[in-house]
Amino acid sequence: MRVVRTNQAVGMVLGHDITEIVPNVFKGVAFKKGHVIKEEDVERLLRIGKEHVYVFQLKPDELHEDDAAIQLGELACGEGVYFTEPSEGKINIVAKHRGLLKINKELLEEINDLGEICLATIHGNRRIDKDGLIGGCRVIPLTIPKQKISEAKAILKDAKPMIEVKSFKPLKTAIIVTGSEVYKGRIEDKFGPVVEKKIEAYDSDVIYKTIVPDELDRIKETVLRCKDKGAELIIVTGGMSVDPDDKTPGAIKAAGAEIISYGTPVLPGAMLLVGYIEGIPIFGLPGCVMFSHTTAFDILLPRVFAGERIVRRDITRMGYGGQCLKCQSCSFPDCHFGKC
Numbered sequence: 001m002r003v004v005r006t007n008q009a010v011g012m013v014l015g016h017d018i019t020e021i022v023p024n025v026f027k028g029v030a031f032k033k034g035h036v037i038k039e040e041d042v043e044r045l046l047r048i049g050k051e052h053v054y055v056f057q058l059k060p061d062e063l064h065e066d067d068a069a070i071q072l073g074e075l076a077c078g079e080g081v082y083f084t085e086p087s088e089g090k091i092n093i094v095a096k097h098r099g100l101l102k103i104n105k106e107l108l109e110e111i112n113d114l115g116e117i118c119l120a121t122i123h124g125n126r127r128i129d130k131d132g133l134i135g136g137c138r139v140i141p142l143t144i145p146k147q148k149i150s151e152a153k154a155i156l157k158d159a160k161p162m163i164e165v166k167s168f169k170p171l172k173t174a175i176i177v178t179g180s181e182v183y184k185g186r187i188e189d190k191f192g193p194v195v196e197k198k199i200e201a202y203d204s205d206v207i208y209k210t211i212v213p214d215e216l217d218r219i220k221e222t223v224l225r226c227k228d229k230g231a232e233l234i235i236v237t238g239g240m241s242v243d244p245d246d247k248t249p250g251a252i253k254a255a256g257a258e259i260i261s262y263g264t265p266v267l268p269g270a271m272l273l274v275g276y277i278e279g280i281p282i283f284g285l286p287g288c289v290m291f292s293h294t295t296a297f298d299i300l301l302p303r304v305f306a307g308e309r310i311v312r313r314d315i316t317r318m319g320y321g322g323q324c325l326k327c328q329s330c331s332f333p334d335c336h337f338g339k340c
């Protein structure tokens with residue numbers, strides 16, 4: 001550290017906290033150690049009585065923590081993501097709009113493995129709202145060798161963005177409610193409205209909704225009709241379990257769908273089916289989706305609305321984090337459920 005005249009210190013890094021006391025008005029830190037002195041700070045520093053200050057002298061191969069955080073933010077943030085001005089050396093990483101949050105975990109690990117860098121995020125593959133906090137970044141010391149940032153650049157330069165938020169695209173949705181007890185009017189349909197609400201949360205329209213009995217051919221024909229009607233997402237409710245009247249998985253298969261998975265390692269949601277029929281995503285939803293606040297369906301929906309194609313491994317890895325704790329007040333997706 002060296003002493004410089006305050007009016008010659010613009011652009012330099014303050015080496016210590018500076019306290020200001022204005023009787024009855026303010027007592028506290030006016031400038032924090034590490035602050036880069038700006039033109040407009042000089043007058044205030046002089047009023048505090050600091051005609052000289054201690055400053056850090058950055059060596060040519062060093063970066064101040066604020067500049068390092070900005071450069072790391074620029075490297076890490078892809079589409080749909082921005083970062084805030086550094087404060088005390090830290091930037092916040094934030095969603096520009098709502099959508100599906102994607103985090104490249106491997107790259108994140110590699111960057112943190114460089115040392116002297118802290119890049120922390122929430123889990124990816126979840127829905128995030130506009131201005132939702134994704135993470136933060138800072139370097140550990142007050143200054144960092146520029147070489148570290150070059151190493152981070154080398155890791156990220158040919159890779160996809162480490163953090164991005166994919167926009168949701170509305171999907172014309174068809175809902176087929178199965179159940180002879182519902183079809184014959186023995187009970188009122190309580191499943192359709194639950195699903196409709198979840199679809200509308202993605203600004204998507206339900207273009208077709210019908211109730212059919214537990215008959216394989218009826219369900220199959222209705223699936224094909226939905227496809228012909230231009231549905232971009234088909235959802236079949238009920239009949240997903242092991243009773244003799246549970247015909248939905250067989251009917252979806254008979255309609256020609258490629259079954260990605262019948263069964264998910266998620267509770268609730270174990271009996272869920274995901275498939276594609278000529279590229280159109282199709283779900284078979286078990287009774288728990290009607291009953292439980294949050295299930296495997298809620299974990300997968302953001303990915304479908306972001307246009308991702310679900311593959312079998314996406315399903316199988318859901319076991320880790322796949323047990324819902326059924327909290328009294330559900331905070332999903334701000335919880336461990338579905339984070340793998």
Ligand SMILES: Nc1nc2c(c(=O)[nH]1)N[C@H]1C(S)=C(S)[C@@H](COP(=O)(O)OP(=O)(O)OC[C@H]3O[C@@H](n4cnc5c(N)ncnc54)[C@H](O)[C@@H]3O)O[C@H]1N2
Nearest residue numbers: 179182188189190191238239240241242246270286287288
């Ligand atoms: N022996 C086993 N039983 C069950 C298993 C199992 O593995 N072995 N799995 C359980 C799990 S997990 C779930 S989830 C449910 C799956 O149920 P289904 O999808 O087969 O649902 P249904 O049998 O069609 O109906 C169950 C229940 O819900 C009522 N229901 C269905 N649809 C509607 C609707 N649209 N509106 C109102 N109520 C509806 C239906 O009347 C039944 O009471 O299976 C477990 N059992």
Ligand code: MOO
Nearest residue numbers: 269270271286288
């Ligand atoms: O599919 Mo049931 O899916 O776990 O309650």
